[in-house]
Amino acid sequence: MLRYLGKRFLLILPTIFVPLILVFLLLRLSPGDPAGMMLGDQATAEQIAALRTQLGLDQPIWVQFLLWLKGIVTLDLGNSIFFREPVMQIIPRYAGVTIMLTLVALTLAVVIGITMGLLSAMNRNKPIDRGVVTTAVLGISLPEFWFALLLIFVFAVTLRWFPVAGYNPPSAGLVAFASTIFLPALALGVRQSALMTRMMRSSMLDVLNEPYITTARAQGLPESKVIGQYAMRTAAMPVVTVAGLSAGYMLGGAVAIEIIFALPGLGRMLVEAVGRRDYPLVEGGVLTISLVLAVLNLAIDLIYAILDPRIRYQ
């Protein structure tokens, strides 16, 4: 088990570093210069050159990258060019919102997906099944930003059940937190939940045809146990796999959702930082998102190993 987790851990290192290298290069290839941005239109070439030297931007790219890697090891990601304070202090203020949003969206997607998929499979070809499948197709086709606007219009503007935008951290109380996170998480999770519904349905239908389910029935186990434990245990595995992919997708999708709902999250912070050519902050943000994704995937691998003993011994 430990060896398995160790292996998975080694495999996530590229997941973290490949995007970092790409972002590092792309930032420096894109037009626009942080020094020029900071000093404004009136700055002279000498002033800009001086600032570039101060920020280390006149070094060759590989030196900059090595210096930055050294920063990761020493937990010093540099100072934000715009905020003029350490990136390590800025990131935590935004990361919590994004992590919460992703976790709640992922939980919603998994719960909705498994419930609906199960309901659908148990009522195969009946009206309820057709209803769920149709809704799922619709759900997969909805773009998040459009669904987000629809949710705001119906539940926040018209019905006034939720605030239109803004964010309360969990420390503000569960109800206050839930009221601001529910609509964004739903908007972010709906496509993935539709995907998981379809996954769960087909996987459940497959598993119900497996001989070991017939064995469980032939042993006299009640149907609730046959479905709830024997079939669910294997049928849920593809959904767990998809959850790993969904997590990555959601971290990306969070950018649009955070902007629409005015959530002070990493996604919004990144968009603004890119606009300001705030290299250290963009790099720090990408590093954080990569790390969150890696940790989530490691957790999913762990769940997978608990669910399927065959994986542990490979």
Add this chain to the structure above:
Amino acid sequence: MSAHLTPLPADHLSPVPQAPTVLDVDNLSLSLRNADGLLPIVTDVSFSIRQGEAVALVGESGCGKSITASAIMGIAPENAVIGGTITLNGKVISSLSPRDRRRLCGRHMGFIFQEPMTALHPTLSIGRQMTDTLRHNLGLSHAEATNRAAELLDRVGIPRARDILKGYVHELSGGMRQRVMIALAISCGPSLIIADEPTTALDVTIQAQVLDLLEDMRREFNLAMLFITHDLEVVGDFCEKAVVMYAGDVVERGLSADVVNAPTHPYARGLIDAVPAHDDGRTRLTPILGTVPPVGQWPEGCRFAPRCTRADAQCQTRPALERHGQTDARCWHPLEGIQ
């Protein structure tokens, strides 16, 4: 345990008339409901099994053996429409609700599948699967169920039973898996075991061991056994009675010695001629020409007629299952007295 079948005593092949009847299947039929209506799969199957007796259900693939077994267990597909009467230990069970039928599974009837690799749960431990069954059916505590599971594994010849309980099906060999399956089937003390080709998926050397074990279990617990197979050698060695099925019908029924040595239905004869024998000097096997007609395309009269060398105009009407010589056969032109 020897690699060969234990030779049976001479009197073993005679039926046991004094023993009570465990299973009686009378006029069982099964159709599947689909978009076009009802598709008949099995028609008019009747036989009975006494305590301690093994009855073979023989036939080619697709003739309705396995679905007959699932109808008896009460685990037939949801769209199955089942007719006829099934009586277990003197109680009619075919009219019970699905929930009440399920209660008989495990406790009164055990099922052994062909392929234990897929018939055991891939991600639940062997112990969990056994104790779930024991706890649910017998109301044992976790500790009691674990002890009983270990005893059962020990009894079916699995060494280090306690370790195996913690293991999973993919860690076991084919023979071991089938032993676990047998332990699971007998775990709650059923009076009837239905074994659906229990040795087909195993290596030849392991087949004999598993048959030996089944024979041991049958004697020790005085089990009635329905043994689904297409291996006629097993029929003669292991079962007292044999029921031969063709295209959803019982075509021949009798003591297995008679069915194997002096079959009266041309199909049963054909099955036997298609199997290599060690001592009869034949150099070529005689196959049955043609294939089993698919479900839904059965001929009107005798379903075997299109493949039968003895068929004539009379075979356009359906024959009844009648006594010819030593066995019952569904045939207008039985092979009486032909050895």
